[in-house]
Amino acid sequence: MRDVVVAGLLALRDYVATHVLTCLVPAFLLAGGIVSFVNREVILEYLGEKRSKLSSFSLASIASFFVAACSCTVIPVASGLYFGGASIGVAFIILWVAPATNILALTYTGSLLGASMALARVVAAIIMAFLVGSTMSLVFQKEHTAPAPSGESQPKGAILEKRSALLLFLVLLSLLLPNYLIRSGPYLHKVILWAVLTVLFAVYAKLTLPPKAIREWLRETLWFVRLIFPLLLLGVFVVGVIGKLLPKTWIRAWLGGNSIRSSFLATLIGAISYFATLTEAPFVSTLMKLGMGKGPALALLLTGPGLSLPNWLAIARVFGGKKALVYVTTIVLLGTVVGWFFGNFIFAP
Amino acid sequence: MNIAVFGMGCPKCKATEQNVREACKALGIDAEVTHVADPREFARAGVRMTPAVVVDGTVLFSGKVPTVEELKEALQKLRS
Numbered sequence: 001m002r003d004v005v006v007a008g009l010l011a012l013r014d015y016v017a018t019h020v021l022t023c024l025v026p027a028f029l030l031a032g033g034i035v036s037f038v039n040r041e042v043i044l045e046y047l048g049e050k051r052s053k054l055s056s057f058s059l060a061s062i063a064s065f066f067v068a069a070c071s072c073t074v075i076p077v078a079s080g081l082y083f084g085g086a087s088i089g090v091a092f093i094i095l096w097v098a099p100a101t102n103i104l105a106l107t108y109t110g111s112l113l114g115a116s117m118a119l120a121r122v123v124a125a126i127i128m129a130f131l132v133g134s135t136m137s138l139v140f141q142k143e144h145t146a147p148a149p150s151g152e153s154q155p156k157g158a159i160l161e162k163r164s165a166l167l168l169f170l171v172l173l174s175l176l177l178p179n180y181l182i183r184s185g186p187y188l189h190k191v192i193l194w195a196v197l198t199v200l201f202a203v204y205a206k207l208t209l210p211p212k213a214i215r216e217w218l219r220e221t222l223w224f225v226r227l228i229f230p231l232l233l234l235g236v237f238v239v240g241v242i243g244k245l246l247p248k249t250w251i252r253a254w255l256g257g258n259s260i261r262s263s264f265l266a267t268l269i270g271a272i273s274y275f276a277t278l279t280e281a282p283f284v285s286t287l288m289k290l291g292m293g294k295g296p297a298l299a300l301l302l303t304g305p306g307l308s309l310p311n312w313l314a315i316a317r318v319f320g321g322k323k324a325l326v327y328v329t330t331i332v333l334l335g336t337v338v339g340w341f342f343g344n345f346i347f348a349p
Numbered sequence: 350m351n352i353a354v355f356g357m358g359c360p361k362c363k364a365t366e367q368n369v370r371e372a373c374k375a376l377g378i379d380a381e382v383t384h385v386a387d388p389r390e391f392a393r394a395g396v397r398m399t400p401a402v403v404v405d406g407t408v409l410f411s412g413k414v415p416t417v418e419e420l421k422e423a424l425q426k427l428r429s
Contacts, residue, residue: 040412044397076357076388076399083392216413223414227360314357318388 004244011240012233015282018187022194023111024229026175027278031104032221033171036213037164038066042157044077047094048086053137060090061129064097074098075311079318088140089133092327095315096132100306101125105278107172109301111179112281113288120298120346124338128302128331135330140323163208170201228277235279239286251290258295258343260336266296267335270303271328274311280304295343303335350380350427355411356400357386365400365414372420378428 043063051059074095082091099105101122110118160168174197178190205214255262275283283304284297292300307328316324352369356362366384373380385391385403394403398412402420409415409423 035413041397073359073399076355076391077397079388080392080397083389084397219416220413223361 004241007244008237008240011243011286012237015236016233019112022178022190023108023175024232026171026194026198027104027108028221028224028228029217030107030168030171030175031224032219033164033168033217034066034103035220035223036216037168038160039157040066042159044081047081047090048084053087053089053134056087056090057093057130057133060093060133061097061126064094064129065101065103075314075318082319087137088323089137091319092136092323093129093133095327096306096331097125097129099277100128100302102277105281105305107175108278109281111175112285113297113301115180116347117294117298117301120342121301124298124342125302128334128338131334132327132330136323136327139326164213167201167205167209170197170204174198174201231276232279232282235276236282239283243286243290246290248290251287251292255287255292255296258293258340258347260340262293262296263299263339263343264332264336266292266300266339267303267332270300271307271332271335272309273304274308275304277305293343294347295339295341297339298342298347299335299339302338303331307331350378351383351405352380353383353385353394353403354400355385355391355394355396355403357388358384359399361414362400365402365410368415368417368420369402371417372424375417376421376424376428378424 043066047056047060047063077098078091078095081094082088106118106122109121174194177197178194182189182193205217209217254265270280280301284292284301287300288294288297312324312328315327319327352373354362354366354369356365362384366382369382372378373382385394391397391399391401394401394406395408396403396411400414401411402409402415404424404427407427409427410419415423
């Protein structure tokens with residue numbers, strides 16, 4: 001018993017020592033910046049307009065990157081669009097893409113699991129988004145009775161001001177560069193590069209933005225810290241404990257390789273259990289060290305934050321049980337196939 | 350005055366409700382504060398991002414937790 005707790009604490013110590021400064025701090029600052037600088041209302045206005053399926057689906061997939069970072073905020077957004085007249089395909093694409101692959105999760109996955117995994121995550125999520133959107137609109141197209149939005153588009157505000165766009169880009173650099181440029185050597189090197197870049201964007205922010213905007217940015221950042229950080233620490237601890245308890249042979253047997261079965265199991269674990277935003281990455285990283293295959297890892301990364309049992313219930317409550325059932329089934333099937341496909345044909349040596 | 354906080358019970362929505370109550374207290378407004386948790390109501394009220402604060406049908410804030418100061422200022426404007 002004591003061993004197990006110690007393993008959890010050790011995982012926590014490793015994690016805090018090597019990720020908080022160079023991964024989490026910039027990631028939270030970036031997320032806070034997106035929430036406070038990006039005008040999401042305008043993005044949603046674009047999404048509510050009538051368009052062809054191809055263009056509305058693409059737009060929804062791209063917009064989801066910036067709209068929300070966790071499944072709790074995305075349900076109101078998706079339902080708002082749906083009941084406001086957007087197509088059901090668009091609503092469910094937002095519901096899927098925003099948690100499965102937003103900019104926060106993506107950069108974090110990259111620095112923890114490598115760029116190829118991050119790239120696979122975004123490509124797979126978008127392919128799945130199109131398939132989910134098509135399935136939902138095929139099955140439920142006739143049911144949708146919400147009023148169609150008026151055809152005329154009104155002039156809209158800017159989505160993002162130029163100077164805040166540049167600021168977000170600088171924050172993104174402070175998140176990416178230390179983790180991609182410095183792959184070996186002492187951790188201190190990363191911290192130094194991170195500190196230099198952080199000073200850079202702090203000075204830039206101070207010079208170009210009004211104090212009120214900066215305060216708002218920091219306030220949103222603090223919200224992310226308060227909401228996600230405790231869950232993340234708990235997640236890392238639990239992962240450490242699981243790593244100690246579960247024998248390697250089990251993980252290899254059930255989640256190893258790239259078979260359909262291990263991909264299906266990984267998808268199911270992800271689809272049922274609740275992962276707070278970002279916790280899926282350390283979880284997958286630990287399981288991979290214990291022998292999980294790359295395909296199942298991708299499947300778990302995708303479905304982990306995107307779906308969970310409480311999330312199913314919320315979707316069922318808002319959109320109706322039938323839609324929730326079709327959505328969850330589609331995701332589980334797609335996740336399995338995508339994990340299997342990427343494992344065998346994309347990641348294969 | 351009828352003040353509705355829109356949100357699905359997330360921590361941000363709860364903080365918003367608390368700030369609304371504090372602002373009302375500070376201004377001495379005797380308002381009825383309700384919490385709307387049904388997303389279908391969100392669309393009807395024109396709320397796109399939660400948490401949102403809706404006063405007598407007008408969306409004052411949406412997509413962020415307004416501070417007590419911001420709320421006081423906005424409510425004061427409505428009253429005058």
